[in-house]
Amino acid sequence: MFEPVTIKDIAKALGLSTSTVSRALRDTHEISEATKKSVLEYAKAIGYQPNPIALSLKERRSKSIGVVVSEVANSYFSQAINGIESIAYDKGYHVIISQTHESFEREVVNVQHLASRSVDGLLVSVSSETTDITHLSTLHQKGLPIVFFDRVANEINTHKVIANNEKGAFEATDHLIRNGAKRVAHLTSSSHLSISKERLAGYKEALDVHGIAIREEYIQYCPHGGMLYEETERAIKALLSLPEKPDAIFVAGDRLSTGCLGVFKNLKIRVPEDMRIAGFSNSDVLDLFNPSLTSIRQPAFEIGQKATQMLLQLIEAKYPVEEFEKIVLETDLFVRNH
Amino acid sequence: MFEPVTIKDIAKALGLSTSTVSRALRDTHEISEATKKSVLEYAKAIGYQPNPIALSLKERRSKSIGVVVSEVANSYFSQAINGIESIAYDKGYHVIISQTHESFEREVVNVQHLASRSVDGLLVSVSSETTDITHLSTLHQKGLPIVFFDRVANEINTHKVIANNEKGAFEATDHLIRNGAKRVAHLTSSSHLSISKERLAGYKEALDVHGIAIREEYIQYCPHGGMLYEETERAIKALLSLPEKPDAIFVAGDRLSTGCLGVFKNLKIRVPEDMRIAGFSNSDVLDLFNPSLTSIRQPAFEIGQKATQMLLQLIEAKYPVEEFEKIVLETDLFVRNH
DNA sequence: TAAATTTGTGCAATCGTTCCCGACAACGTT
């Protein structure tokens, strides 16, 4: 079943050799118009499609790129994927998506899997559990092009595309303070993620500018980044039980922001009366939320596009690339209900 | 750059033939323990990985399945994808996801692309624009295993996995009526989608049971299924401008449900005072919505799992399968705020 | 007219792997 037509079938039917057929299809100069025409016509008639697997084996490349994200059920990543696809399809590349579900183990397995399936390059946003990146650096050393986006591994010298997390965090925290918050807490995910560090830096900078001291007890970590309700609830309860209760929270992640709103709802914490809140989120239904969320939105689509452009540039480079860039795109602040 | 080690390298290093090395790695019986051991040891030492592309060419299969959905940025589909992956990875299959963005043209291109990349089978949920399915039926006739889920094409005789849309729609409409609604409207997407038809049938059945006449003007179609705000707004405004304004709406789709809430918010329509609403949705942040939504939730993860199991069964079948099933899984009604 | 060049085509190798077939020992059996 499912017998695809090959170049051999055409050759046999037309009494030619496979090489002649190949040349006719590839449209090289050293072929007569007559045979070329007959081959092309026959190929079209029987619906010939070149076998990309055979080509991959010969050309030693698969015309496909692998994408490693934590979750497609995440507005930021699904928008980034749309950006990735928009560029990749244009250039004739396939996109293979794999999800880590924030697990280091799955990330390693998926990366190996993609590499062994001979993707020509990798677009990676590391999982929140990832601290050891040897699974990526060994591949990178072997010459596999890798571009990081969003959650980058600065230890690996390659292109990186991120949002201006520090500035976004600064603006959100600054906004909360300007609207009357005196004690701004910070809810973030895994401490070793690049985005966590950058957003923490922006948060601290804003406090600094306003002459507010940084309190370590105001910074709460949720390693699962909002995927576990209990973890988020525990973090918020910890903040609420402090002697000097915070009056605002700056939240560092997409799932964490909605998770936080869920906890607020259950604990009957009103926004902005009891607590102000601003957080990173790329959800497209933010306007429907109650409590409402002042959000920092990343240019996810553009980040995906840019990262893909840079990856394809690496893949198609004639000579090994030595100079790498870190591209930083600006975020947008959407104020709601404060 | 990136020179992978092949079976030939091992053969040369150990002074064996490639066939012997292959046998040692494949662990066939006709090989001595000693050579097998030495080959396996050396292979491990230099990190040999079989080339899956070469294998695909030889075995005429790629150990990968293609998934066609409208959008990954859709709770239902991203949950279904998780279900698909959970089964596929377990059985050693790769999952290649492609999005149609509800465009027929893109669906055709993507399906061709996947087929030419030699996926071993296809999991398909057709786009809302799709009426002509020859791009799928020709492949199916050639012997490519296809399983439909969610939005099925009944013209093609193969396995199908769906939610009990009719019953879910019935329960939602019934719920609205039992809670006092006298004039229940129906907002749905493309009229030719299987899910639209099934849900419409359930809606009509509920009206029927309660002895309420069906009014065609109460049924509004949004071909873009909530992706275009203007379209959704126009449909709702049409309902509101009727002489006998509906007092409840049953909404037939995920994006349409949230789209509808967005319009309500902007038009300051209160729920349930001005209008009751119930709709299909698999969003995991429904509890945060205001206006709130009574939702019908599909077992998306299980649908993905089941569809994948059936597809793999078709792919790995020794003999052509002639008997096909349609599996129907039950939905859940979550009542909110009425 | 013969030699030189151009033009069109086929042969065979290649990519990495598997597997059928044949070779050839070292046995055991008559």
Place this chain on the structure above:
DNA sequence: AACGTTGTCGGGAACGATTGCACAAATTTA
């Protein structure tokens, strides 16, 4: 001693496509 078995292994043909090289025929040039 001759033959059949059994266990190991190598040779080589596939899988589908491309491409350098060789070579014949057609064309141009001397």
